[in-house]
Amino acid sequence: MIRDLHNKLINQEITSEQLTEDYFSRIEKKDPKIKAYLSLNKEFALDKARAVDKKIKNGETIDLLTGIPCAVKDNICIENLSVTAGSKILENYISPYDATVIKKLRKCDSIFLGKTNLDEFAMGSSTENSAYQITKNPHDASRVPGGSSGGSAAAVSADECVWALGSDTGGSIRQPASFCGTVGLKPTYGLVSRYGIIAMASSLDQIGPIAKSVEDAAIVLTRISGKDEKDATTMRSADTIYENCLMGDVKNLKIGLPKEYFAEEGLDVGVKNLIEKAIKKYESLGAKISEVSLSSAGYALATYYIIMPSEVSSNLARFDGIRYGQSIEKEKNEENFILRDIYFKSRAKYLGKEVKRRIMLGTYALSAGYYDQYYLKAQKVRALIKKEFEEVFKKVDVILGPTAPTPAFRIGEKTANPLEMYLADIYTVTANIAGIPAISIPCGNAKIEGKELPVGLQLMGKWFGEETLLNTAYTFETIQ
Amino acid sequence: MLNRAEVKKIANLSRIEITDAEAEIYSKQLSDILGFVEKLNKADTEQIGPIAHITGARNMVREDRVVEYGRETKARIINNFPEKKDRLDKVKAVF
Numbered sequence: 001m002i003r004d005l006h007n008k009l010i011n012q013e014i015t016s017e018q019l020t021e022d023y024f025s026r027i028e029k030k031d032p033k034i035k036a037y038l039s040l041n042k043e044f045a046l047d048k049a050r051a052v053d054k055k056i057k058n059g060e061t062i063d064l065l066t067g068i069p070c071a072v073k074d075n076i077c078i079e080n081l082s083v084t085a086g087s088k089i090l091e092n093y094i095s096p097y098d099a100t101v102i103k104k105l106r107k108c109d110s111i112f113l114g115k116t117n118l119d120e121f122a123m124g125s126s127t128e129n130s131a132y133q134i135t136k137n138p139h140d141a142s143r144v145p146g147g148s149s150g151g152s153a154a155a156v157s158a159d160e161c162v163w164a165l166g167s168d169t170g171g172s173i174r175q176p177a178s179f180c181g182t183v184g185l186k187p188t189y190g191l192v193s194r195y196g197i198i199a200m201a202s203s204l205d206q207i208g209p210i211a212k213s214v215e216d217a218a219i220v221l222t223r224i225s226g227k228d229e230k231d232a233t234t235m236r237s238a239d240t241i242y243e244n245c246l247m248g249d250v251k252n253l254k255i256g257l258p259k260e261y262f263a264e265e266g267l268d269v270g271v272k273n274l275i276e277k278a279i280k281k282y283e284s285l286g287a288k289i290s291e292v293s294l295s296s297a298g299y300a301l302a303t304y305y306i307i308m309p310s311e312v313s314s315n316l317a318r319f320d321g322i323r324y325g326q327s328i329e330k331e332k333n334e335e336n337f338i339l340r341d342i343y344f345k346s347r348a349k350y351l352g353k354e355v356k357r358r359i360m361l362g363t364y365a366l367s368a369g370y371y372d373q374y375y376l377k378a379q380k381v382r383a384l385i386k387k388e389f390e391e392v393f394k395k396v397d398v399i400l401g402p403t404a405p406t407p408a409f410r411i412g413e414k415t416a417n418p419l420e421m422y423l424a425d426i427y428t429v430t431a432n433i434a435g436i437p438a439i440s441i442p443c444g445n446a447k448i449e450g451k452e453l454p455v456g457l458q459l460m461g462k463w464f465g466e467e468t469l470l471n472t473a474y475t476f477e478t479i480q
Numbered sequence: 481m482l483n484r485a486e487v488k489k490i491a492n493l494s495r496i497e498i499t500d501a502e503a504e505i506y507s508k509q510l511s512d513i514l515g516f517v518e519k520l521n522k523a524d525t526e527q528i529g530p531i532a533h534i535t536g537a538r539n540m541v542r543e544d545r546v547v548e549y550g551r552e553t554k555a556r557i558i559n560n561f562p563e564k565k566d567r568l569d570k571v572k573a574v575f
Contacts, residue, residue, distance in 0.1 A: 080556070096556035190535045203533040232540035233533065302517040313494065320495065322571055327562035329572065339572045340495075348497035356496055360487070361510055363494045374517070379530030381523045386534060419512050435534030 001162060002216045006064050009056060016049035016056075016067030020111050023069045027113070027160045033141060035133045036155035038074045039082055040114035045069065052109050064219050064243075066109040071161035073152050074115035075122055076207065077196040078102050085198045086120040086130040086148075089325045089350035099196020100231065101165065101207050101224045108223055113161050116151030120352045121316065122172055122200045124148050125424040128415055129354045136411075137179060140451050143408040146176030146424075152210045153180040163211040163220055167197055169204045170304050171404075171428025174440035177210055178403035178456025181442045183473070184210045185217045188464050189435035190235035192221075193228035201311035202233075204304075204432040214441060214474040218242035221466065236464065245467035246474040250285050253472060256292035256396030266423060268406040270446030274455045275402050278443045278476065282400070285479060292392050292399065296384045300430040303385065305422060306365050306378035307433070313362030316355065321346025357418060382433055389434045393462045398472050402427055403440040403456035407448055427458060437461045441473045481511045 008014045024042055031037055052067035072078060075085040077095035079102075084090045098106070105112075119129035127135045127150025135150045137143040138158040145154040149166030153176035156164050166173040168186035177184025185208045192207045199205060209220035222242045227234045257279065262272065283289050321327030321342045328337070328345040337345075351359075365374035392399065404424060414421040431438035440456035447453075457476070461469030482490075484503045487510065491498045498506070563570040 093560055094556060096553050096560070189533075190537075229542045232542070233535055233537065235535060235537065296523060299520055299523050302520050305513060305517055306520070317495075321562060323562075323569060324560040325562070329562045337572055339574050342572055343495040344497040347495055351496070356494075356498075357506065357509060357513075359494045359496065360490045360506065361513060364482075364490045364510070364514075367490070367493060376530055377520050377523075377525065378517075379532060380525035380528050381520055382534075383528050383531045384523060384525060386531065387528070418509055419516055422513075422516075 001212045002064055002068055002219050005068055005162065009067050010062065012056065016052040016111065017046060019067065020045055020049040020069050020113070023113055023161060030158050030160055033136060034138055034154050034158050034160070035135045036116055036151040036158065036160055037071070037114045038084060038117050038132055038151065041081060041112050045111050045113055048109065048111050052111070055109070063108040063223070065105065065223055067111060068162050069111040069113045071113050071116045071152055071155045071164040072102070073118055073149050073164065073166050075118055075167060075198040076102065076165055077198070078112060078115070081115065083115065083198065084132070085122070086118040086132065087350070087352065087355070088131045089319050089346070091326055093325055097196065100193035100228045102196065104224055116149070116155050116164060118151055119148035120355050121198065122148040122167055122169060123312070123354050123358055125171070125175055125421055126409070126414065127151060127176070128411065129352060131352055134411060137408045139181060139453055140408065142410055143453070144179065144411055146179035146404070146408065148172040149210060150176045153177050153182055153184065156180070156182045156210050156212060163209055163216050165207060166210045167205060167207050168432065169200050170308060170432050171425040173208050173210060174428050174438060174456065174458060175404050175424060177440040179408040179454065181454030182210055182212060183214055183217050183439065183441050184208070185221060185439045186431060186437060187221060187225065187466060188437045189432070190233050191225045191437070191464065191466070193226070193231040193234050195228055195230035199315040201308040202315060203311060204308060214439070214470055214477050215243055215246060217439070218246060218470045240467065242466060242470055245471055247471050248475050248478055250282060250287045250472055250475045253287045253398065254396040255282055255287050255289050256392060256399045257289065258294040258297065258399060258401055259291050260294055260298055261401040261427060264405060264426065266405040266426070267402065268446065270448065271402050271406060271455050274444045274446060275457060278457050279400065281476065285475060290396065292396060294388060294392060294430070296381065296388045297430045299381050300385055300433050301422065301426050303378045303381045303433055304425070304429040305361070306374050307382065309358040309362030310365050310375050311362065312358045313366065316359055319347065319351065326350045354418065385430065386434050389436060397462070397468055399460040401458050403458040404428070407446050407453035407455055431460050436463055437466050437469050439469055439473050441477055443476070482507050482514065
């Protein structure tokens, strides 16, 4: 889709201004129902689009992303725009700087339409934890879009943007991509800079694209990846052109099926059938399919629910009502308050329930007397999981399975029981724990209660193996 | 199982004010999650060392230098202070 629009732009069949206007009118028409966006950036976006049109008229060479309208998850900072992270504690907060990914996209003259909804601080699997609004699944408005990048996935799915940025800590790009019928890529940990994303769990967070095709995701990845001195965990310089790695051929590619993934009792039969169909397709395209075992991956979700909240409890200590964000200090009748009251009361009032739950869980796991039992143990199991992936990737090139155990669930279905909501991430968290890249691509629709709902196929690759991973996804998507 | 008093202690360490009723709810929810993660005890980690992150990178350093930001950026940072006096962040007394 990006390449088509790009060609139309350089052939001057359309202008970026027209294209951007079209997207804003679609947003005005559709978004009152979908509620994917938290804020729009209309004036600046149209100014930028007009500047791009001038460049094209002057015969300047433009990038594939130039003049193409996109959406940005509202936990990624864009200078001089609000960034809420879906939380009341950051209401009216204006970012003083650009995230590195935004800086890179500005160099490409990307058009930022607006900021999309998310679970508060990206903590959730349905976008119902947003402190502002509930985003609806474009395929069935009574269902969730997934989360936490639910706004980005819904906006792409409803064509309220060409592509969007999301962030993925335990599945937050891939699970909503699966629920909304879009492509979602979580890159290898360290491939994309995290500078300027509001941190949730720093050893797990990665920014990545949500797009309408694998090629689009590859085009975006090429432009946002690379070593950044502002993020000490970024590992490689940007030299791979991922969109040039899409060969449309998987002959002799070794695909592993983790038997544990298919034995999971929560796996919906409609999802399972579609994944099995996808396996047959890969086989017919010449891939070598074999069963693999990821026995310690069964511990991934439990490991995640120690490591993630531990890092959360530390990262979110900065929201204390002192330097930025909402504060009880602004309110009247606080004459007798001391500093400590500002911390306790600001956090109590402006942080949501799930956020508090995770902060407390992490504080507990790190507290004296429990550290060894929980955090240290989880770090060891993490090493175990990583080791197991290293062994499996000696035998296969790519691992295949479902992205989520079910298609999109109903709004309100899982909100009463946090643990049940956590199980929606059972297949996705493993890639974050191991730091490997993973992509969700649409593999058909499952019929649930008379509705056709999209299902995602998850492919996981080797560390920095995005070329193979994207080609494997692309081949499935394009070859009939 | 975390009881209400333990939840209150954790909330205190987390710098979050909670009511007794909230402590009751969190006590059940946090206990459920802790019950779920108990399964980690079954993992044999006798022979394995812990890792804090996945990249294996160590001591990544950058040049220690002052980066000057423009007046606009500084003004934006100051504008985000909940309470201020001139260009200073105004805070409550510690005691």
